[in-house]
Amino acid sequence: MECDLRLADATLIDGTGAPARRADVAVRGAEIVAVGDLTDVQAQRTFDCAGRVVAPGFIDVHSHSDWLVPGADAGAKVEPFLRQGMTTLVGGNCGFSPAPFSEASRRSQSESSRLIVDEPLELQWHDMAGFLDALDQDGVPLNVVELVGHGAIRSAVMGHLEARAPRADELAEMERLAAESLDAGCAGVSTGLGYAPGIFAQAEELAAVAGWAARADKLFTSHVRAYSRVSPVYTTDPEPVPHNVQALQEVMRAARAGGARLQLSHLIFVGRRTWPSCRQALAEIEREREAGLDVAFDAFPYTAGNTTAAVLFPPEMLPHLESILADPEALEGVKALGRSVFEQIGFYLEDVQIMHANAPAFDAYDGFFVGDAAKRAGMDTWEFYARMVIESRRQARVLNHTYSGHDGEEDALRSVLAHPLCTIETDTILTERGHQNPASYGTFPPRFPGCSTPTCARVSSGWRRRFAR
Ligand SMILES: [Zn+2]
Known part of the structure; x- marks a missing residue:
């Protein structure tokens, strides 16, 4: 037998769940043609894989990089993913997909893209079929599986900041857009x-x-609605069922009511006092699973996660967030609420690291923790944070620490990652400017150069520099 390429003497993990074994792999064209002891196989090229693992390409089941892949330079942008061995990403997560949108939601949609990409994305499509066609036409460096975001659909029909429930005609229009997107090839519907x-x-x-x-x-x-044991979104008692566990119950109820298979996104436990609720949360998910709900979850292998700076504020503030934060008296109220909630969670503004402030006056603080940045700026921490949210037009990217643990104390994180229902994902925002989320580089390899433990949260910034040839 002949082949183009022989991967010799590898530790093979074949993706079926079978234990790792020593094997050779023969490749002809784009196909694996034999696996086993292939010493006698003639190969045009042989790679000695002794001491290395050969595995199928990794699938990032929770990605936001679908916003990155349209465009000519996509290959260079997502290089850190390719170097991790990732071959497929699942985009459109957290309710947030590049389509569909309406003329009315075009602006908010383009504004939202600033959370992921540095320049607002030019939306050259209208619906999901158009977005997927654009990917097909331009070619993609990674396979893309797309979810349609409930947030995008709701914005298209009702606007971005409409705090009420949809009317029957609006809900029907939302369902029509969802069905159209699913027909166009989406793999599911995400909510944020x-x-x-x-x-x-x-x-x-x-x-x-x-x-x-x-x-x-x-x-x-x-x-889900809350990832911390106390959340201002809830008015219920956090004992004996913490708000983050109530939030899991809420979507599991919705999945049951709608008859759907459910994936709980990035199962994290925010703040030191939330970590102990991990056991209760996992037990609740197992209970639902035993009762017949098809439910599973995913998580990133770090104790920090990226999000938008505006995520800290409760829904009733969102329609008027800028005027609230700019009013000194109202800001005092926000501070008081924040301090009280943070104390109950064991998470503080000092645990927030700025990835990219996304506002010229604040970009010098990229990479700083908010407490240090505020000190340098000579401002009160809350005042600094509020100004950054306002000036970034709510699109400052932050890396929050104390997610399911911190250095030296990772029990919750490890229980989640080791659980049979868990799939590893990145949830990362690969930022062109500013400080990187280490998940962009080190999620799938067991270790990344310069990163002594998987929880290392300091990867030097600037992926362009890092991979410049
Ligand atoms: Zn999310």
Whole structure:
């Protein structure tokens, strides 16, 4: 037998769940033609893989990089993913997909893209079919599986900051857009209940969204309403069921009501006092699974995660956030609420690291923790944070620490990652400017150069520089 390429003496993990074994792999063209002891196989090229692992390409099941892949320079942009061995990404997560949008939501949609890409994305499509066609036409460096975001759909029909429930005619139009997107090839419907506009969706709407996915036999995914034991979103008692566990219960109820398969997105436990609720959360998910719900979850292998700076504010503030934060008296109220909630969670503004402030006056603080940045700026920490949110037009990217642990104390993180229902993902924002999320580089390899532990949260900034040839 002959082949083009022989991967010799590898430790093979074949992706079937079988244990690792020593094997050779023969490749002809784009196909694996033999696996086993292939010493006698003639090969044009042989790679000695002794001491190395050969595995199928990794799938990042929770990505926001679908916003990065349209465009000619996509290959260079996503290079850190390719170097990790990632071959497929699942985009459109957290309610947030590049399509569909309406003329009315075009601006908010383009504005939202600033969270992921440095220049607002030029939206050259209108619907999901158009977006997927654009990917097909331009070619993609990674396979893309796309979810349609409930947030994008809600914005298209009702606007980005409409805090009320949809009317029946609006819900019907939302369902039409979802069905159209699923027909165009989307693999499921995502929700982002911590962000506008998903944050305004209540039980009835969520059950309807789960139903859209179920009717097309596709997946329902959720960034749930709270990831900390106390959240201002809830008025209920956090004892004995913490708000983050109530949030899981809420979407599992919605999935059951809608008859959908559910993926719980980035199962994290925010703040030192939330970590102990991990056991309760996992038990709750296992209980639902035993009762017949098809539910699983994903997580990134770090104790820090990226998000938008505006994520800290409760839904009732969102329609008027800028005027609230700019009013000194109102800001005092926000501070008081923030301090009280943070104390109950064990998470503080000092745990927030600025990835990219996304506002010229604040970009010099990229990479700094907010407390240090405020000191340098000679400002109060809350005042600094509020100004950054306003001046970035809510699109400052931050890396929050104390997610499911911190250095030397990772019990919650390890329980999640080791759970049989967990899939590893990045959830990363690969920022062109500023400080990087280490997940962009080190999620799939067991170790990344310069990173002594998987929880190392300091990868030097600037992926262009890092991989410049
Ligand atoms: Zn999310």
